[in-house]
Structure formats: C-alpha cells, structure tokens
Amino acid sequence: MKLIVLDRDGVINEDSDAYVKTLEEWIPIxxxxxxxxxxxxxxxxxxxxxxxxxxxxGMFDASTLDDMHFKMQQLVMEQGGRIDLIVHCPHGPDAGCECRKPKPGLFRTIAEHFGLADLKGVPVVGDxxxxxxxxxxxxxxxxxxxTGKGLRTLEGTLPSGTQVFDDLAAVVDHLLEKSR
Structure with missing residues (x-):
C-alpha cells in the first residue's frame, strides 16, 4: 500500500491564526x-x-467540523480522487492527550486502521x-x-531528512515522479 498522511490546515486548505471556524472559512489552497x-x-x-x-x-462544534470535512471530501471527489481516512484531535493544547500533534496518537490510529505496525517510509506532509x-x-x-505556517517553520531547525516543497501539488509531483 502506498500511504500518505497529510495535515489539513495550511496543507490542503488556507490556515488562519484565528482558526478555520466555519464552512465559508474552509478555502482550499x-x-x-x-x-x-x-x-x-x-x-x-x-x-x-x-x-x-x-x-x-468552543469556536465551532463537531457538526461544523463534519461539514468542513464533507466539503473537502466532496471537492476531492469532484476532481476524481478520494480521501480514505480523516482523523482529528478535538483537544486543546493543555489537555495532555496522546492524539494532539506532536504526539503520535493520530498517526498510531492511522497505522492501526490500515493494519500497519508503523508508518516507516510513509510520506508525512505538514506545515x-x-x-x-x-x-x-x-x-x-x-x-x-x-504554505500555511511553512515559511515560519523554515525559520527553525527541521528534523533530519525533511524535504521542503512549495505546496502539496509540488510534493505530489515529486512523489509521482519518484514512483515511476
């Protein structure tokens, strides 16, 4: 299986320091x-x-988040594609949960969903x-x-082996070219 894991805000859709709170604010990059x-x-x-x-x-409710994800999936389907799984952490930064990135809980959930022991070599795209x-x-x-917070992130030290691209389309160009 060729699996890829994408962040949402700043990778797929425009990000906002004021949060993406409504369906109208969910704007694809x-x-x-x-x-x-x-x-x-x-x-x-x-x-x-x-x-x-x-x-x-309390900036939006689960129904609004579902609507945003439905919109994202519908728009991808209109382009002839699909998103196979969406997982999210609903917690605030002080909740101490295992799912809020940078903790690996969401990634563990993805690996388990697809019957994988880990995500070794799986492209993880974020900003x-x-x-x-x-x-x-x-x-x-x-x-x-x-895109998103990517330029700010570039100001810090990146994890070893991080590849940097202008946007998701450039990542995909690279991955598809590499897999030929």
Missing part, C-alpha cells in the same frame, strides 16, 4: 484538491491527521514542526510545505 486526486488516481491511499483545538475552545515530529515518531518521512 490552489492545486491541493487536484493533487490529492492525482495521488488517488495513481493508487495512493490518502489519510488526513489534523489538530482541531477549536472544538475544545509545522508538530506535524513532522508526530509522523517521525512512527517512522514517517517528513515533507514540509511552504
């Missing part, structure tokens, strides 16, 4: 939905792992240190995008 569709069409399994502390903060570190804990290969 140009080329991201088509990139996911190209992965699907090439036989990749696509999973999304996203921290959604806006739930714990922040916490995305990359969470994936690394289960053996994932880190890919940083410059």
């Amino acid at each position: 140009p080329g991201s939905l088509q990139a996911i569709a190209r992965l699907s069409q090439a036989g990749w399994t696509v999973a999304v792992a996203t921290n959604q502390s806006g739930l714990a903060r 922040s240190h916490r995305d990359l570190h969470a994936g690394l804990m289960l053996g994932g290969t880190p890919y940083l995008v410059r």
Whole structure:
C-alpha cells in the first residue's frame, strides 16, 4: 500500500491564526484538491491527521467540523480522487492527550486502521514542526510545505531528512515522479 498522511490546515486548505471556524472559512489552497486526486488516481491511499483545538475552545462544534470535512471530501471527489481516512484531535493544547500533534496518537490510529505496525517510509506532509515530529515518531518521512505556517517553520531547525516543497501539488509531483 502506498500511504500518505497529510495535515489539513495550511496543507490542503488556507490556515488562519484565528482558526478555520466555519464552512465559508474552509478555502482550499490552489492545486491541493487536484493533487490529492492525482495521488488517488495513481493508487495512493490518502489519510488526513489534523489538530482541531477549536472544538475544545468552543469556536465551532463537531457538526461544523463534519461539514468542513464533507466539503473537502466532496471537492476531492469532484476532481476524481478520494480521501480514505480523516482523523482529528478535538483537544486543546493543555489537555495532555496522546492524539494532539506532536504526539503520535493520530498517526498510531492511522497505522492501526490500515493494519500497519508503523508508518516507516510513509510520506508525512505538514506545515509545522508538530506535524513532522508526530509522523517521525512512527517512522514517517517528513515533507514540509511552504504554505500555511511553512515559511515560519523554515525559520527553525527541521528534523533530519525533511524535504521542503512549495505546496502539496509540488510534493505530489515529486512523489509521482519518484514512483515511476
């Protein structure tokens, strides 16, 4: 199985320091939905792992989050692709949970869902240190995008082996070229 794990905000859709709280605020990054569709069409399994502390903060409810994810899935389907699994952490940063990135709980859930012992070599695409570190804990290969908080993340020290790309479409171009 060719599996990839994507962060959501800042990778697939525009991010906001004020949080993405409504369906109208969920705006895809140009080329991201088509990139996911190209992965699907090439036989990749696509999973999304996203921290959604806006739930714990009362900024939106579970129904609104479901609507955002439904919109994302519908738009990817309109491009001829699919998202195979979406997992999210609903907790705030002080909850002490195991699912909030940079902890590996969401990635463990993805591995278990697909019957994998770990995510060794699986591309993990994010725009922040916490995305990359969470994936690394289960053996994932880190890919940083410059969209979202990516440029800010570049100012720090990246995990060893991190590959940096302009956006998700550029990551997908690289992966599809590499797998030919």
